Amino acid sequence: xxxxxxxxxxxxxxxxxxxxxxxxxxxxxxxxxxxxxxxxxxxxxxxxxxxxxxxxxxxxxxxxxxxxxxxxxxxxxxxxxxxxxxxxxxxxxxxxxxxxxxxxxxxxxxxxxxxxxxxxxxxxxxxxxxxxxxxxxxxxxxxxxxxxxxxxxxxxxxxxxxxxxxxxxxxxxxxxxxxxxxxxxxxxxxxxxxxxxxxxxxxxxxxxxxxxxxxxxxxxxxxxxxxxxxxxxxxxxxxxxxxxxxxxxxxxxxxxxxxxxxxxxxxxxxxxxxxxxxxxxxxxxxxxxxxxxxxxxxxxxxxxxxxxxxxxxxxxxxxxxxxxxxxxxxxxxxxxxxxxxxxxxxxxxxxxxxxxxxxxxxxxxxxxxxxxxxxxxxxxxxxxxxxxxxxxxxxxxxxxxxxxxxxxxxxxxxxxxxxxxxxxxxxxxxxxxxxxxxxxxxxxxxxxxxxxxxxxxxxxxxxxxxxxxxxxxxxxxxxxxxxxxxxxxxxxxxxxxxxxxxxxxxxxxxxxxxxxxxxxxxxxxxxxxxxxxxxxxxxxxxxxxxx
Amino acid sequence: xxxxxxxxxxxxxxxxxxxxxxxxxxxxxxxxxxxxxxxxxxxxxxxxxxxxxxxxxxxxxxxxxxxxxxxxxxxxxxxxxxxxxxxxxxxxxxxxxxxxxxxxxxxxxxxxxxxxxxxxxxxxxxxxxxxxxxxxxxxxxxxxxxxxxxxxxxxxxxxxxxxxxxxxxxxxxxxxxxxxxxxxxxxxxxxxxxxxxxxxxxxxxxxxxxxxxxxxxxxxxxxxxxxxxxxxxxxxxxxxxxxxxxxxxxxxxxxxxxxxxxxxxxxxxxxxxxxxxxxxxxxxxxxxxxxxxxxxxxxxxxxxxxxxxxxxxxxxxxxxxxxxxxxxxxxxxxxxxxxxxxxxxxxxxxxxxxxxxxxxxxxxxxxxxxxxxxxxxxxxxxxxxxxxxxxxxxxxxxxxxx
Numbered sequence: 001x002x003x004x005x006x007x008x009x010x011x012x013x014x015x016x017x018x019x020x021x022x023x024x025x026x027x028x029x030x031x032x033x034x035x036x037x038x039x040x041x042x043x044x045x046x047x048x049x050x051x052x053x054x055x056x057x058x059x060x061x062x063x064x065x066x067x068x069x070x071x072x073x074x075x076x077x078x079x080x081x082x083x084x085x086x087x088x089x090x091x092x093x094x095x096x097x098x099x100x101x102x103x104x105x106x107x108x109x110x111x112x113x114x115x116x117x118x119x120x121x122x123x124x125x126x127x128x129x130x131x132x133x134x135x136x137x138x139x140x141x142x143x144x145x146x147x148x149x150x151x152x153x154x155x156x157x158x159x160x161x162x163x164x165x166x167x168x169x170x171x172x173x174x175x176x177x178x179x180x181x182x183x184x185x186x187x188x189x190x191x192x193x194x195x196x197x198x199x200x201x202x203x204x205x206x207x208x209x210x211x212x213x214x215x216x217x218x219x220x221x222x223x224x225x226x227x228x229x230x231x232x233x234x235x236x237x238x239x240x241x242x243x244x245x246x247x248x249x250x251x252x253x254x255x256x257x258x259x260x261x262x263x264x265x266x267x268x269x270x271x272x273x274x275x276x277x278x279x280x281x282x283x284x285x286x287x288x289x290x291x292x293x294x295x296x297x298x299x300x301x302x303x304x305x306x307x308x309x310x311x312x313x314x315x316x317x318x319x320x321x322x323x324x325x326x327x328x329x330x331x332x333x334x335x336x337x338x339x340x341x342x343x344x345x346x347x348x349x350x351x352x353x354x355x356x357x358x359x360x361x362x363x364x365x366x367x368x369x370x371x372x373x374x375x376x377x378x379x380x381x382x383x384x385x386x387x388x389x390x391x392x393x394x395x396x397x398x399x400x401x402x403x404x405x406x407x408x409x410x411x412x413x414x415x416x417x418x419x420x421x422x423x424x425x426x427x428x429x430x431x432x433x434x435x436x437x438x439x440x441x442x443x444x445x446x447x448x449x450x451x452x453x454x455x456x457x458x459x460x461x462x463x464x465x466x467x468x469x470x471x472x473x474x475x476x477x478x479x480x481x482x483x484x485x486x487x488x489x490x491x492x493x494x495x496x497x498x499x500x501x502x503x504x505x506x507x508x509x510x511x512x513x514x515x516x517x518x519x520x521x522x523x524x525x526x527x528x529x530x531x532x533x534x535x536x537x538x539x540x541x542x543x544x545x546x547x
Numbered sequence: 548x549x550x551x552x553x554x555x556x557x558x559x560x561x562x563x564x565x566x567x568x569x570x571x572x573x574x575x576x577x578x579x580x581x582x583x584x585x586x587x588x589x590x591x592x593x594x595x596x597x598x599x600x601x602x603x604x605x606x607x608x609x610x611x612x613x614x615x616x617x618x619x620x621x622x623x624x625x626x627x628x629x630x631x632x633x634x635x636x637x638x639x640x641x642x643x644x645x646x647x648x649x650x651x652x653x654x655x656x657x658x659x660x661x662x663x664x665x666x667x668x669x670x671x672x673x674x675x676x677x678x679x680x681x682x683x684x685x686x687x688x689x690x691x692x693x694x695x696x697x698x699x700x701x702x703x704x705x706x707x708x709x710x711x712x713x714x715x716x717x718x719x720x721x722x723x724x725x726x727x728x729x730x731x732x733x734x735x736x737x738x739x740x741x742x743x744x745x746x747x748x749x750x751x752x753x754x755x756x757x758x759x760x761x762x763x764x765x766x767x768x769x770x771x772x773x774x775x776x777x778x779x780x781x782x783x784x785x786x787x788x789x790x791x792x793x794x795x796x797x798x799x800x801x802x803x804x805x806x807x808x809x810x811x812x813x814x815x816x817x818x819x820x821x822x823x824x825x826x827x828x829x830x831x832x833x834x835x836x837x838x839x840x841x842x843x844x845x846x847x848x849x850x851x852x853x854x855x856x857x858x859x860x861x862x863x864x865x866x867x868x869x870x871x872x873x874x875x876x877x878x879x880x881x882x883x884x885x886x887x888x889x890x891x892x893x894x895x896x897x898x899x900x901x902x903x904x905x906x907x908x909x910x911x912x913x914x915x916x917x918x919x920x921x922x923x924x925x926x927x928x929x930x931x932x933x934x935x936x937x938x939x940x941x942x943x944x945x946x947x948x949x
Contacts, residue, residue: 111584112557119552126678130805175810353554
C-alpha cells in the first residue's frame with residue numbers, strides 16, 4: 001500500500017479511479033496535457049486485469065489477460081512505453097488437438113499453413129486466403145473508428161454531424177457487396193460465417209475460437225462473427241491479426257504505463273479502495289475511500305465498468321432513472337475462468353511432432369463447433385462446462401523472464417464458467433471441480449502433465465471479480481454484441497465518455513471501442529476530458545491512417 | 548478431398564520438386580526463392596547467360612509448382628465454358644488456349660492455360676489456388692475437379708533450338724506440333740505429354756510427366772540438348788523474357804480478385820489487356836458475363852494496361868506515370884531494359900482515359916540508385932504494341948533448328 005501523499009487537502013485536477021490499463025492510459029494523456037493527476041487503485045499493485053503476479057517463488061503469472069495484440073501502437077509510441085520497459089514479442093503457432101489422436105496446427109509460414117489445412121481438406125486449404133482477405137477487409141473498415149469518439153446520432157452539434165458523416169462516408173466507400181458483407185459480419189454467428197468458407201469441423205473450430213473468447217455466447221449465437229473481428233483487428237508491428245506476449249507478462253504493459261505516468265508527474269496511490277464518488281451540486285468533486293478519507297478533484301474518471309461505477313460508487317437518486325435502468329440492463333455476463341499453473345517442466349504431447357512450434361503458441365482441445373456449443377449449453381444451465389474450451393498458452397516457451405530455466409508458466413483461459421453455479425455463489429469445492437475439468441482435459445493429451453504441476457491458481461468469475469472488480473469477471477467489461485457497440489456503448493446517449501453527472505467520465509472497456517488490452521477507451525476518454533477543459537491534447541498523435 | 552501429407556511437412560515448407568536433384572547439382576550460388584510452397588531457382592548460375600539461352604539456344608525451366616486442376620466428366624466442356632471467359636466449345640481436343648476467369652462481378656481471379664485432352668477431360672494451369680471457386684462453380688455440372696499439382700512434373704523447354712532438342716531426344720513427329728497443340732509422345736523416358744506453349748514468346752514447349760519419370764525426362768533432354776546449347780534457367784531470366792513477350796502475371800501486373808483486400812485493386816479482363824479473351828457472344832453463360840457485358844456496353848472500364856517504350860536506358864521499375872509531367876495517371880507493373888529489342892520497356896496500369904484515348908505526353912519518374920545516391924529523372928514514355936518481341940520462329944511449323 002502506498003502511503004497517502006503528503007498533499008492531504010489538495011484538490012487534484014483529475015482523479016482516475018482504477019489503475020487498469022485504460023485508467024493508466026487515460027491518466028498518462030491527462031498528465032502529459034499538464035493536469036495534476038492522481039490514480040487511485042484498490043489493489044496493492046497496478047494493472048487491473050493486465051498484471052504479472054508472483055504467486056509461486058520464481059514465477060510470474062499473467063493471471064488475467066495473457067496475450068497482447070490490440071494495444072494500439074499509437075498509444076505505445078505516444079506514451080513512450082518501450083522506454084518504460086514494454087516489449088511485445090509475437091508468438092509462433094498454435095494447435096487444436098483432436099479427440100481421435102490427430103491435430104490441426106497453425107503455422108506462420110503460408111505454405112506450411114496451407115498444407116496443414118490440406119491434411120484435413122484440400123478445399124479448406126485453398127479457401128484460407130479467401131477467408132483471411134475477407135476478415136482483413138472487415139478489419140480495415142473498423143480500424144479507423146477505434147481511436148475516435150462515437151458520434152451521437154441524435155445530436156446536431158457540428159462535431160457529431162461531422163463524425164456521423166465520417167461513419168457514413170466510410171460505409172458508402174464500400175462496394176455494394178462489401179456493404180452487405182459488413183452488415184452480415186456484424187450480425188452473424190461465427191459458425192454460420194465459417195460455413196460459407198470451410199467444410200471441415202476441426203478447421204471451423206479453429207477459427208471459431210476468436211468468436212467466443214470472453215463472450216457469454218456460443219459459436220452458433222448471432223453476433224459472434226463480430227467478436228472474431230474484435231480479436232483480429234489488432235496487430236504486432238503491422239502484422240494484422242497477430243498476437244504476442246508482453247515480455248515479463250501482461251503486467252509489463254501496466255508497469256510501463258505507470259512508469260510513463262510517473263515520469264509525467266502523475267501520482268499513483270495503491271491500496272486505496274474508492275467507496276463513493278463525491279457529488280456536489282450535480283458535479284463530481286472527488287472520491288471517498290473506504291474508511292472515509294476524502295480526496296478532492298476537479299473531475300473524476302472511472303476505469304471501472306459501468307455497473308460498478310454507477311450502481312456502487314454513486315447513489316441511484318443522483319442519476320437519471322432511465323440511465324440507471326439501462327446500466328442495469330447492460331450485458332456484462334461472466335462466462336470465463338482462468339487456471340494459471342506453475343510447471344516443473346514442459347508437458348509432453350505425444351500426438352504432436354516434437355519439431356512443431358505448437359507449444360510456442362496457443363493450444364486447444366475443442367475440435368468441433370458442436371463441442372464448443374455444447375460447452376456453452378452447460379453455461380446456460382448455470383454450470384461450468386463439463387468439456388470446457390481452453391485457450392492454453394505456455395508463454396515461457398518464448399519469454400525467458402517468467403519462470404526459472406526449464407520451468408514453465410501455463411495460462412489456461414477457460415470457457416464456459418458461469419458467474420453463479422445454478423443460481424448460488426461459487427463454493428471452494430465447486431471451484432476445485434471446475435479446475436479438475438481443465439486439468440483432466442489437458443492430461444488426456446499429456447500423460448506427464450499432472451506430475452509437473454507445482455502450483456495452480458484457479459479463478460472462476462468469483463475470484464476474477466473479487467480481485468479486478470470486473471462485474472461477473474467479464475473480461476470485456478460488457479459483451480461485444482452489436483447492440484452494445486459504437487454509440488450504444490455503454491448506454492445510448494452516453495457513448496462519449498461523459499457520465500450524466502458533470503465532471504464524471506468513463507474510460508473503461510465498457511465504453512467504445514470495447515475490451516481487450518487495447519487502451520483506446522482510455523485514450524478516447526482523455527481526448528474528451530481535454531476537449532471539455534479546452535486544453536490541447538499534448539502527445540496524442542493522430543490515429544495511423546489505414547492505407 | 549484431403550491429401551496424405553507427412554506430419555513433418557512444415558519442417559521445410561519449401562518442398563523439393565521432382566527435378567530438384569538435377570537443379571541443385573547445377574546451382575552455384577544457392578539463389579532460390581519460394582514459388583507456391585516449392586523451392587525454385589531464381590538464378591542457377593548466371594542470370595544473363597540464362598536469359599540468352601532463352602533467346603539464343605534452349606532453356607530448361609522447372610514449372611512443376613504451377614497449380615494444376617484436372618477437370619473431367621460428361622459436362623467438362625460446359626463447365627469450363629461457364630468457368631472461363633473464352634469460348635471453350637471452340638477448343639478442340641488436343642489443343643490448349645490461354646484464358647482467364649472472373650468472379651460474378653467480372654473481376655479477374657486469375658489467368659492461365661486450359662488444356663483439352665479429350666472431349667471430356669481438361670486441365671487448368673495457373674498461378675493461384677482456386678479450388679473452392681472451381682468447386683462452387685461446378686454445382687449442377689456432372690464433372691469432377693481434382694487438384695493435381697503434385698501429381699504432374701512439368702518442364703518448360705524454350706528457345707530457338709528447343710525443337711532440335713526434342714527431335715534429337717526422340718520425340719518422333721514433333722515437327723508437326725503446331726502452336727497450342729498437345730500431343731503424347733513415347734520416349735526413352737516413357738510417355739511424355741508435350742504442348743507447344745510457354746511463357747517466353749519464343750519457340751518453345753512444355754512437357755508433362757508423372758513425378759517418377761521426372762529425372763529420366765530431364766536427363767533425356769539434357770543429354771540431347773548438349774549439342775544445342777541447353778541451359779537450365781531460373782525465374783529471373785524467365786521474368787525478363789515474359790516481359791518482352793508482353794505476358795502479364797497474377798500478383799505482379801494484377802491482383803487476383805479473391806485476394807484483393809481493397810476493392811479498387813480488382814480488375815476486369817478489359818482493364819488488364821485481356822478483353823480479347825472475353826467471348827460475350829458465346830452461347831453459354833459464364834461467370835462474370837453480366838457484369839462484363841454491362842461494363843463493355845457502358846465503356847465503363849476504369850483502367851487499362853499498356854506497353855510502354857521509355858526513353859533512356861534506366862528500367863522504370865515501380866515508377867509512377869504522369870501526364871504532362873504533372874498529373875499521376877498510372878504506375879509501372881513490370882519494367883526492364885530489353886537486351887533483345889534494345890529498348891527500355893515496361894507494362895503499366897493506367898487510369899482511363901489515360902493510356903486509352905489520352906496517349907500522348909506521358910512521362911515516367913525514375914529513381915536510379917547510383918552509388919548510394921538517387922538520381923531522379925522524368926523521362927518520356929510512349930505507348931507501343933505488345934508484344935515487344937515476337938519472332939517468326941515462335942509460330943513456324945515445322946520449326947527451324949535454330
